[in-house]
Amino acid sequence: MPATKTLAEMCTELPLDVAVALHADFYKDSQWLAVEQEQVFAKTWQLAAHAGDLRHTGDHVVCQIANKPILIVRHQDGQLRAFYNVCKHRAGPIATCKGSAAKSLQCAYHGWTYSLDGQLRSATEMQGAQQFDVGTIRLNDVRVHEWNGLVFVALSSDVPAFDEVYAGIAERIVPHDLSTMRFAKRDSYELACNWKVYVDNFLEGYHLPYVHPGLSKVLDYRVYDTELFAWYSLQHSPLRNNEGIYGDGHAYYYFVYPNVMLNITPGRLQTNRIIPLGHERCVVEFDYYYTDDPEVQARAASEQAFSDEIQAEDIAICEQVQRGLASGVYEAGRLNPKRESGVWHFHNLLRRAYAQQK
Ligand code: FES
Ligand SMILES: [Fe+2]
Incomplete structure (x- = not known):
């Protein structure tokens, strides 16, 4: 041996x-x-999607990167945003599959709704909750980069710049x-x-x-x-x-x-x-x-x-x-x-x- x-x-x-x-x-x-x-x-740029699925505002995809659930969406400003696909209420999925032209992102579990930049906008039937401010709650951001029709994400901040990697x-x-x-x-x-x-x-x-x-x-x-x-x-x-x-x-x-x-x-x-x-x-x-x-x-x-x-x-x-x-x-x-x-x-x-x- x-x-x-x-x-x-x-x-x-x-x-x-x-x-x-x-x-x-x-x-x-x-x-x-x-x-x-x-x-x-988690410390590299990961190929996550292709831009054909993310052409228009509100188009979104879900994927697993380094075993973590990730959501990518086309924002109104034309740029992509990526988040952990993990709701801030009780960790439900914001999206369960790809979709198109969403105006907002609504959690599939209890319906909390986020804007396309990950900010919580409304929380269903939470009127009675004290010290609860939707304005302070947002999804966890992930770095995202588009290159020649391919979409990449990086979970860590400790990742070389995309342009350096693909130079x-x-x-x-x-x-x-x-x-x-x-x-x-x-x-x-x-x-x-x-x-x-x-x-x-x-x-x-x-x-x-x-x-x-x-x-x-x-x-x-x-x-x-x-x-x-x-x-x-x-x-x-x-x-x-x-x-x-x-x-x-x-x-x-x-x-x-x-x-x-x-x-x-x-x-x-x-x-x-x-x-x-x-x-x-x-x-x-x-x-x-x-x-x-x-x-x-x-x-x-x-x-x-x-x-x-x-x-x-x-x-x-x-x-x-x-x-x-x-x-x-x-x-x-x-x-x-x-x-x-x-x-x-x-x-x-x-x-x-x-x-x-x-
Ligand atoms: S887990 Fe998202 S609304 Fe409850
Ligand atoms: Fe081979």
Whole structure:
């Protein structure tokens, strides 16, 4: 059996050419998920919605971010507002599902009503309550940011500025322009593995020839490259021989720490959001966005079917890796400096987060 390592040892960052993967304990022990919710998910910008659901005043969506209920609404001033979806009366939900054109936000439990900026306006049948002033009661605010039709929230004030995290992406992918793409469809996949297994797998093309023989023909593995930035990594490759599935051009695969992926091919954005359901389960949401270009629209169905095939291959290997990590005979293996720099980058960001825990 492997010897037990201290947290400090498991969080030590090593240069890439001598680096090892993140220790198996982080993938198989349930205690780490609570630490991750606090130190990773609550301290980063989280993809929460798309602006297509929040076009007009009063349009709103609800979501769970770092396991907390969140409500996002379009205010009369045209800007988005986000709050904890937790009523100040007895913690009921202000909204239970998405909705449109609300004039105010009325709690689903006893009907207390808030304005679109989170201020309590009226409290049903509370006339007899002494020392009760609606003017002093408001929902807890959450930071919200809109970027190219995607909506992000950050629960903590201890999160880098959004523009710092996403710096350079829009400029790099020109002539692709994410702001011209509209939401088309969501596919969700539930996996029997720790959320980080899925992220690790996304972060390297090393497995392409073995796990995805079909995709290997489309991407040019010889020039498949990984670049590292402060908060994200980019894998990219020219597209070839893809029989019209993606069109001609370049594929960009961005991973933004800790759980957002932006997969960009000509005229198309596919976002992935990886959400832990437990320490050995996660859900992966694929949202598809397209430009109005008829050529792009015409290839959407075959591209989604191809993506579904690749996902089935990734799910199978990820679930097997989880069993391997949990087997008790694996601790942390060496990383390939040429092919796994993205994994190394992700693991180091996580090590810094784990080291923060009290
Ligand atoms: S919990 Fe919201 S009105 Fe009672
Ligand atoms: Fe894969």
